[in-house]
Amino acid sequence: MPPFENILVDANRQRARGRLYVICQLVGFTLLFFAQLFFAHFFKNPDTGYGSLSFTDVLTQFHSVFVGLIVTHFSRRYIDAWGWKEHGWLKLLPRMVAMAIAMAVVWTILAQGWYFGVMRHEFPENILPPLLFLIGILNSSFITMGWLSVYFIYHVFDRFNRSEIARLRLAAVVKEAELRALKSQVNPHFIFNSLNSVRALIDEDPQRARSAVTQLANMLRYSLQSGSNQTVPFEDELTVVNDYLALEQVRHEERLRLKLDIAPGTLRRVLPPMLLQTLVENAVKYGISTRASGGEVSIAARIENHDLLIEVRNPGHLSERRDRVNSESTGLGLRNALDRLQLLCGDDATIDLRQTGADEVTATVVVPQSNVDLASPRLKAEPRATLKPALSER
Template identity: 50%
Template sequence: MPDSVAELSIPPFDSPGREKAKERLYVILQVASWGGLLAVQLVFSSLLPPPAEVRDRVLPAVIQEITLGLLLTHFARPLIQRWGWKNLGWRALGPRILGLAAVQGLLWSGILCLWQPYVLGWMPIRHVSLLAVFVFGWINSFIFLVGWLCVYFFYHLFNRYNRLEIERLRLGAMAKGAELRALKSQLNPHFIFNALNSLRALIDEDPSRARQAVTQLANLLRYSLQSAQLETVPFEEELRVVTDYLSLEQVRHEERLRMRLDVSDDARQWPVPPMLLQTLVENAVKYGISTRPEGGEIGISARIDGDRLVLRVTNPGHVEPAPIRSKSTGLGLANAAARLRLLTGDKGSLDLRMEGSDSVLAEAIIPLPVLRTDS
């Protein structure tokens, strides 16, 4: 998986392979549309009543008309591209389509009216004036050419819409990746300072325990660096890191800090944003344990509820109701809520509220994220 959302592979819309595919599609549609019209004309021509001489004249005339129409539309294509009409909207294209179809229709009908009687020496239908044939042919060709041009430009307008949409997604992914990286960089100092404070308090008192704490701190630092490259991690990894963190904090707070875990087995592999649980527990220690002489208990529970993980962290204390994203709840929680929102949209949430008269609850709802968990 890429290091960030911004590096997700979104192929360029106008890649060489896509251009070749568009060219093949044009040839197929061009041959299919004119071939289909030819087939329809031939079927109707074969149903003409006797004499057979009429059918013998109409059939080659139909083939000539279709061939000429195919050539006119094909050679108009590079002109359309050169004039830049493919970048116009329907309001600007309307008069251009009508004008081009009118000119093409004049050429189509005029060439046939000159070719058939003066070069071949016959008309497909006798006893009809040349002017009537010309006008009738121009009207028919104009209608069909307008339809052909509308389909052609609709295809290109649809492609342009897709190209703009892909570019919007690409820019959105880049912005999302940049925002996630910025939020992660703000979270790391919180965890490092708390861990170092715990270790400093331990070195002089118990060197043996200090060595164990160094190992735990190394694990925390390693996880912090590795998780910065990931969008989600299994909840079990978060829980292991938090256990090390609380072990370090217990050195400083001793019996004032107690921990209670209630985690279901199916919740352990659920993908969560890295450092999310660490942030919630760190906040609980800072505001629920450090500020109370008697300390208290940090409760961590996690269970699966349908297609989402419900993560709850409790600590003693009081909190005023306020949106998580506000400054009053702390930068760490605000960043955690922002990361969760970026990964899960409106389906995820992080809420901080009172539970009972002397307990604060931080509850995170984590649906399956858009991004997969890295292994």
Template identity: 35%
Template sequence: MALLLYPHTFEAMKMSKLYVICQLLGWATYISIAFILNQLSNVPAGPELTVSLWSAFVLGLLISHAYREIIIRNRWLELSISKMIPRFILGSLTMALAFQLFYSGLSFILFQNSKRIEFGLLVQEFAGWIVLFLLWSLIYFFYHFFKNYKQEEIKNLRWEAAINEMELNKLKSQLNPHFIFNAMNSIRALVDESPKKAKMGITQLSNILRSNLLMGRQKLIPFSDELKLVKDYLAIESYRYEERLKVEIHIDEQSSNFLVPPLMVQTIVENGIKHGIAHLPKGGTLSLKSMVVEGLVVIEVTNPGQYHEEKKAETGFGLVNTRERLRLLFGAPSSLTIKNLNKSEVITTIKFPLKFNDL
């Protein structure tokens, strides 16, 4: 009886360290149990018992190993369950018969004991070997299926991760041009009104582009880096909206360390300006808050205006993109919600699991 390690490929026939250890321990355990049972049955612990047990130990190792080679060479483990079970049973019966023949023959040669070949005793011993090899086979195949299941699970997870990676890269590649286009529009609006402010806006935009390049293909960045980008973006918009845009930022003490998806906060800030302040002659105050609540990062952006459920499709590409990125990166614990805080304000809330930057 042994817990066996099936090779990674059928061509690789080398015995693994785990296989050798399990074979030795398994058969040694069986022999130890057999010795204890013989002692409880008052069988003398003489040379005959010692040789018999050692013979069973060696034969068990050799025959079970031969059985394993048959399984590997004939690729039984690649078969369906319906085809494997008959081979599983037949193989166990064959190995039990081979063990019985060798063991009985060896005992008769060594001890010249006629009792060893009595029919009743042979049947009793044969039944015991059948149970033993069925148990060996069961452990072998159970381990194999468990191992294959884990490998398949890992393969599926890697495949899923690769798909998610491609989707995230696609979303990021869509988001960057979208953001840059909107920022350029803001600067273009300043060119005729105030060339000086337009020049300052271009400087801010260059800072943003530099940050984007440094972010590269990162899935998550420190919130402090995202906040710098948001402030640069707000600076561009402040040149355009002037007194109409007021900004309040309240950041949790831990916010410089936790990680966020790049451009995520900027997207909801931009949405608040585009769908709120931009439509109000007097503008208003845009508030950005961050906090940590029960292991979740909570980021809130409040802006003047009213959110209409029937017009939610008009909230833009950026929020759809953000929701999808949150889903791919964090799964169920993450969320993005928009609702009316009161009759004159809209609040956008993002929640996702807390992850810290250890660097």
């Protein structure tokens, strides 16, 4: 997410927290007002246990609650200014107790001062004024301690959520940087190999060389267009592989053959750009280029457990050191393909390279669709050269 958008999101979140605070204050102290009215009504007449409340009684309770609202609000401003919300519980607890008592003292002074001083009510005969003051502080302390507890518990969870959001933002930035770094390694990887094929044609067959340049231009265009996309439709990957194999046929002639077994439901599924091309390039490099007789590259795709499963087969043998995708002998392309795939789709995404026959190697790719953008836009279609009959579809 761009920095400016982060600022807007943080500002909106700050306003939402402010609105929530106001709502909680009004609702909480309104409930406290009605609770105090109930108890004042119940204890109005000690003999009967209930009694009617005068307007003065209601006004007194309203004043007491209003004072509590003001005291807690201004206490919040000091708490924010002193940075207490960032403290841990061990450091915060003694401060909470001291703050609760201080708030209760101020609340009691203002409430009883108004009741006995301004309203000129008489002190109860059966209780001394200092004791009445201490009782008021004790009662108010329970309320202020409860208020502080709710306030700090909310901010503990809010701080945890903010740290989690910051961690996710950082992870997204790191992920994007890693993807860009891997893409910058993949693009030159196939470009240089393709240029070698075009160079071999310049003197031998200029007409085919021009066609090969067109095919290479299509690949470069696709690489540039897909560079800004995290995923592309599988159909677009098949199209660029068509151009790549047409270029490779320049070198290998009839030694390179192709079979396709593509389930129709796979064409609109998505995968990282250049993933299929990397697999096919690896198959040609290790299965066709090293054999005088060449061989057949087979591409199959189907949906399995809602995921896109791709199999690329080529003739050849794997040594024990090539049994794993991340071994040094498989080259930069497959390692980058696996890294990009897992960065986008998670650890459920796999690339498995195995010996599946006496003279057959299969690269199997599982692309989970639940963690990727299924609505990835189609790239702009360009005219494609038709493959020679030797590259036929099953």
